[in-house]
Amino acid sequence: MxxxxxxxxxxxxxxEVAVLLYLELKxxxxxxxxxxxxxxxxxxxxxxxxxxxGNFGFVDFYYPSIFIWSVGLVLFAIxxxxxAFVLQKHNRPLNSSMxxxxxxxxxxxxxxxxxxxxxxRFRSVNGAFPIGSxxxxxxxxxxxIWGHLRQLSLPILMMSIYFVDRQRxxxxxxxxxxxxxxxxxxxxxxxxxxxxxxxxxRLYTGKTKLRLSLMLYVVxxxxxxxxxxYVISLVLVEENDLDNxxxxxxxxxxxxxxxxxxxxxxxxxxxGFPDEGEFDMVIxxxxxxxxxxxxxxxxxxxxxxYYYNTGFNLTNVRTFxxxxxxxxxxxxxxxxxxxxxxxxxxxxxxxxxxxNIYVYTAYFFECGLLFMGWFDSYFASLSVIEIPILSLALxxxxxxxxxxxNELKLQE
Numbered sequence: 001m002x003x004x005x006x007x008x009x010x011x012x013x014x015x016e017v018a019v020l021l022y023l024e025l026k027x028x029x030x031x032x033x034x035x036x037x038x039x040x041x042x043x044x045x046x047x048x049x050x051x052x053x054g055n056f057g058f059v060d061f062y063y064p065s066i067f068i069w070s071v072g073l074v075l076f077a078i079x080x081x082x083x084a085f086v087l088q089k090h091n092r093p094l095n096s097s098m099x100x101x102x103x104x105x106x107x108x109x110x111x112x113x114x115x116x117x118x119x120x121r122f123r124s125v126n127g128a129f130p131i132g133s134x135x136x137x138x139x140x141x142x143x144x145i146w147g148h149l150r151q152l153s154l155p156i157l158m159m160s161i162y163f164v165d166r167q168r169x170x171x172x173x174x175x176x177x178x179x180x181x182x183x184x185x186x187x188x189x190x191x192x193x194x195x196x197x198x199x200x201x202r203l204y205t206g207k208t209k210l211r212l213s214l215m216l217y218v219v220x221x222x223x224x225x226x227x228x229x230y231v232i233s234l235v236l237v238e239e240n241d242l243d244n245x246x247x248x249x250x251x252x253x254x255x256x257x258x259x260x261x262x263x264x265x266x267x268x269x270x271x272g273f274p275d276e277g278e279f280d281m282v283i284x285x286x287x288x289x290x291x292x293x294x295x296x297x298x299x300x301x302x303x304x305x306y307y308y309n310t311g312f313n314l315t316n317v318r319t320f321x322x323x324x325x326x327x328x329x330x331x332x333x334x335x336x337x338x339x340x341x342x343x344x345x346x347x348x349x350x351x352x353x354x355x356n357i358y359v360y361t362a363y364f365f366e367c368g369l370l371f372m373g374w375f376d377s378y379f380a381s382l383s384v385i386e387i388p389i390l391s392l393a394l395x396x397x398x399x400x401x402x403x404x405x406n407e408l409k410l411q412e
Contacts, residue, residue, distance in 0.1 A: 161198025
């Protein structure tokens with residue numbers, strides 16, 4: 001396509017985003033909705049991808065790949081507007097404020113226990129692989145019971161970030177160790193998402209105000225985390241010097257990370273989607289649960305086996321809608337998008353009915369997955385089910401143990 005057609009595609013998409021944003025704000029009277037978490041970050045990353053494409057060695061951007069998101073966002077918006085209309089018609093509230101509460105002591109005890117277990121685990125696996133390597137992270141907390149314990153630590157991390165303040169400064173003694181565990185795991189997405197969820201919770205409840213300075217701090221924080229993870233792998237593990245060459249490599253890899261989904265989808269579509277797969281890849285966690293229970297078939301690893309060079313490095317991610325589309329026909333694509341949207345908007349409604357930290361953590365975690373839609377689809381991972389279940393399990397456990405905790409208070 002020529003330059004004019006490319007500009008037309010981009011401008012029409014940005015107009016669509018503006019219209020959907022207006023309708024979403026009018027429907028829900030809130031910025032903190034699934035559609036906004038999905039489309040705003042993608043739009044920003046899209047503009048960055050277009051800005052660097054054809055420069056600094058990166059490939060040219062294939063503008064028709066935007067059509068996938070144009071269609072996907074409209075489909076995703078349908079359940080939003082239908083549900084908001086139903087709630088408004090029946091005079092139901094569209095939003096609620098989270099109930100005032102303190103960090104439950106039981107969760108603090110669980111957090112301390114999990115951290116101590118990982119201290120022991122660290123000592124037992126130390127020396128098996130270089131600290132900071134992907135193999136070390138996988139051995140430490142990437143599989144078996146240790147993988148599930150790491151999953152349990154994530155809702156605790158989100159809640160701790162929400163509750164921490166000057167009076168509860170001691171929560172940093174929980175946040176920092178769990179953060180270190182996530183860093184050692186060496187999967188950047190599972191480090192970024194819980195921290196974003198904690199910030200979302202604070203913004204939604206007004207504990208933290210949405211300011212430009214906060215956005216800059218978040219971007220700076222992500223950059224520092226990215227830099228730190230590469231310093232660990234390149235300097236500590238591979239024993240390179242932290243010189244200009246290494247810093248330049250890290251910076252270019254950071255830009256590659258930001259654009260790997262959009263440029264990956266661009267290259268994929270331009271090539272005619274040679275990586276088309278089965279829908280099992282989109283719902284891998286459900287397939288794996290079924291196969292584990294029945295003992296039939298091999299477990300699926302929901303990673304695209306096709307890697308494309310975007311000019312600086314290889315990528316196998318295709319954004320949220322891109323990953324779904326290459327593993328589904330058009331009808332299945334539409335039904336899956338409608339289902340995911342409906343499920344998360346129903347979780348939003350649940351936050352109105354059960355306005356506590358546990359339900360909000362589950363809801364904003366799913367929004368965090370949508371936030372990372374510019375990178376890839378995280379909805380094939382077990383975490384999409386496990387984290388909400390663990391959050392609700394903590395709620396149930398705290399409710400069951402509350403009388404006992406009150407008795408301890410009285411005895412004190």
